[in-house]
Amino acid sequence: MEVEAAKMIGAGLAAIGLAGAGVGIGIIFGNYVSAGIRNPSAAPKMFGNALLGFALTEATGLFSLLIALIILFT
Amino acid sequence: MGFLISKAFAAEAGGHADDAAHGAVHGPLDQFEITPLIKIFAGETDLSFTNSSLWMVIVTLAIILLLTVGMRRGSVVPGRLQSISELAYEFIANMVRDNAGAGGKPYFPFIFTLFMFILFANVQGLIPSTFTVTSHIIVTIALATVVFIGVTVIGIVKHKLRFFTLFVPSGLPIALVPLLVPIELISYLIRPLTLSVRLFANMMAGHTLLFVLSTFAVSLSGFFVLPALAPLAVTSAMYGLEMIVAFLQAYVFAVLTCLYLHDALHLHDH
Numbered sequence: 523m524e525v526e527a528a529k530m531i532g533a534g535l536a537a538i539g540l541a542g543a544g545v546g547i548g549i550i551f552g553n554y555v556s557a558g559i560r561n562p563s564a565a566p567k568m569f570g571n572a573l574l575g576f577a578l579t580e581a582t583g584l585f586s587l588l589i590a591l592i593i594l595f596t
Numbered sequence: 597m598g599f600l601i602s603k604a605f606a607a608e609a610g611g612h613a614d615d616a617a618h619g620a621v622h623g624p625l626d627q628f629e630i631t632p633l634i635k636i637f638a639g640e641t642d643l644s645f646t647n648s649s650l651w652m653v654i655v656t657l658a659i660i661l662l663l664t665v666g667m668r669r670g671s672v673v674p675g676r677l678q679s680i681s682e683l684a685y686e687f688i689a690n691m692v693r694d695n696a697g698a699g700g701k702p703y704f705p706f707i708f709t710l711f712m713f714i715l716f717a718n719v720q721g722l723i724p725s726t727f728t729v730t731s732h733i734i735v736t737i738a739l740a741t742v743v744f745i746g747v748t749v750i751g752i753v754k755h756k757l758r759f760f761t762l763f764v765p766s767g768l769p770i771a772l773v774p775l776l777v778p779i780e781l782i783s784y785l786i787r788p789l790t791l792s793v794r795l796f797a798n799m800m801a802g803h804t805l806l807f808v809l810s811t812f813a814v815s816l817s818g819f820f821v822l823p824a825l826a827p828l829a830v831t832s833a834m835y836g837l838e839m840i841v842a843f844l845q846a847y848v849f850a851v852l853t854c855l856y857l858h859d860a861l862h863l864h865d866h
Contacts, residue, residue: 573844573847574847574848574851576844577794577844577845577847577848578794578848580798580841581790581793581794581797581798584794584797584798584801585793585797587797587801588797588800588801591624591625591800591801591804595623595624595625595804596625
C-alpha cells in the first residue's frame with residue numbers, strides 16, 4: 523500500500539474517537555437541560571459545572587483529532 | 597468535489613517541492629511555525645527571540661496596560677476599562693474561594709496571573725495572521741509543570757509526610773491498598789500532561805479547523821461566488837465557537853489549578 527493512502531486511512535480511523543466526545547457532550551448538555559427543566563432556580567448555578575464538564579469531555583475527543591491531524595499533516 | 601478537496605490539501609500533499617513551485621502556498625500547520633526574529637546564541641544553545649516570544653511580550657504588556665490604565669482612576673462608578681478589570685478580578689476571586697477552599701487566598705495572585713495570561717494569549721491568537729502562543733505544547737507544559745511542582749511543594753511543606761496519604765483514598769480496605777495506590781499515583785503524576793495537552797490540543801485543533809474551513813471558501817470562490825458563502829458562514833460560526841473555547845480553556849486551566857491546590861491544602865478532609 524502507498525504511504526499516502528495508508529496515512530489517509532489512519533487519519534480517518536483516528537478521527538473515529540471523536541464519536542465518544544460527541545456522545546459525552548450530548549449527555550452533559552442533555553442532562554443539564556433536563557435538570558434545568560425540573561428545577562429552573564438551580565440551573566444558573568450548575569452552568570459553570572456543565573461548561574467544565576464540556577471542556578473536559580471535549581479535550582478527550584481532541585486528543586484523537588490531534589492524532590489524526592498529526593498523521594495527516596506531518 | 598474531489599478536485600476541490602485535492603486543491604485544498606494540495607499544500608500538504610505535494611510537500612515542499614510544491615511550495616517552491618507556487619511560492620507562498622501554506623499548509624494548515626504552517627501557522628504554528630516558530631521563526632527567530634533576533635538570533636541569539638549562548639554557545640550551542642539557541643536563545644533566539646522568536647515570534648512566539650514577541651507575542652508573549654505583547655500579551656503581557658496588554659494585560660499590564662488593561663489593569664493599570666483601567667484601575668488608575670479607581671472611581672466608585674466604574675468606566676468601561678475599570679469594569680473589565682473588576683469583572684476579571686471578581687470572577688477569579690470567587691472561583692478561588694469556591695474551589696480552593698480556606699487557605700487558598702494567598703495563591704490568588706498566581707491563579708489570576710495564570711488565567712489572564714492564558715485568556716489573553718488564546719484570544720489574541722484568534723486575530724488573523726497573529727501567532728498563538730498557547731498552540732505550542734512547550735509553552736503549556738511549562739505552565740502546567742510550574743503548577744504541578746508548586747502544588748506538590750505546598751502540600752509537602754504544609755503536611756510533611758502526611759501529604760502522601762493523598763494517594764490512599766479514605767476508608768479503603770487494607771487489601772485494596774496495593775492495587776489502588778499505584779493508580780492514584782499515576783493519575784497524580786500524569787496531571788501536568790493532561791493539563792497541558794488539553795489546552796494545546798484545543799488551540800491547535802481549533803486553528804487547524806479554521807484554516808481548513810476557510811480554505812474551502814477560498815478555493816470555491818474561484819469558480820462560483822455564491823456557494824462560497826456557505827463555507828464562509830460555517831467558518832464564521834466556528835470562529836464564534838473558538839472564542840468561547842478560548843475563554844473556556846483559560847477558565848478550565850484556572851479551575852483545575854484551584855482543585856489541585858485544594859487537594860494539596862486539605863488532603864481528604866473537606
